[in-house]
Amino acid sequence: MITCKEFLNELNEFLDETVGPETKAELQRHVTECPNCFVIVDTTKKTLKVFRGVTEKMIPGDVHDRLMKALEKKMAAKAAPPPTS
C-alpha cells in the first residue's frame, strides 16, 4: 500500500493518465481506500475543469487591429528600399 505522500507525488501522472498500467492500478487502489486522496483527486479534477471552462476568451477587436497595424508598419519598413543620401 502506498502512502498519501507517495500518491500525491504521482497525482499529476494519475490525472493526466501518463502512468503505466501497474502504477495506475496501485494509485487507483489507493484512491478507493483513502477518502482524503479521493477528495483531493476529485477537487483537483474540478479545479482544472473550471479553469478550462472559462478561459475561452476572445481577443478584443481593437487589440487585433492594432497588432495588424504594427505588423504592417514593420513589414513596410522592411520592404522599403534603404534610404539614399
Place this chain on the structure above:
Amino acid sequence: MPASESGAVADPGVFDESALVAKARAGDAAAFNDLVTRYERKIFRLAKHITQNDEDAEDVLQEAFLKAYEHLPDFQGQSKFYTWIVRIAVNESLMKLRKRKSDRTVPLDEPLDTGEDVVVREIAVWEDDPEKKYSREELANILDEAVQSLRPAFRTVFVLRDIEELSTEETAEALGISVPAVKSRLLRARLQLREKLTRLFKRKGDNVFDYM
C-alpha cells in the same frame, strides 16, 4: 480559410505549420499574417494570464509577433513555430513582471524544486457545480485572482500546461527549464489552486467520509 493554403493534411484539425513558416520566411507577408491570426488569441490569453493586465498583455502580443517577424530568418524550424512564439511571449511577459515594482523582490527563476513536501491543508468536498453560483464575470475574476496568487514560476507552467494545453516537453522547451522542473512546478501549482478554490467552493458542514 488560411489553413487550406497550407497543404493537404489527413486530419483537418492539424494544419501544416511548417509550410506556412517556410512561406513566411521566404517573405510571404500573407503567410506570416496567417500565423498571427492563428495564434494571436492564445498568445494574448497567455500574456494576460502571466501579466494579469490587459495593457501589458497587448504590449507582449505586439512585441512577440514583431520580434518573431524580425527574427524569422533565425528560426531554425527545429521546434514548432508555436512553441517558439510562446517562448518569446513568456520572456516578454516575465520582463513586464520584473519591471513592476512589487515583483522586483521575486526572482522569477528562483530554485523551487527543493524537494519540499507537497502540502495539502484543505480537504473538503465541493458543492455541486459551484461555478454556477457565480456569473461568468465573477468566476473569471475568482480564477484570475487565484492564478495571480501563484508565484510567477508556478503560474507560467500552469498557464502553458493547463490553459494553453502544451505538452510537458513543449512547456519545458518554451520556458527553458527541465521536464522534471515542469512536472514539479505543475503539481504545486495545481494543488495550490485546488486549495484556493476549495476554500470558496467547499460544501459547508460536510464530512469527507459521507462522500465515499
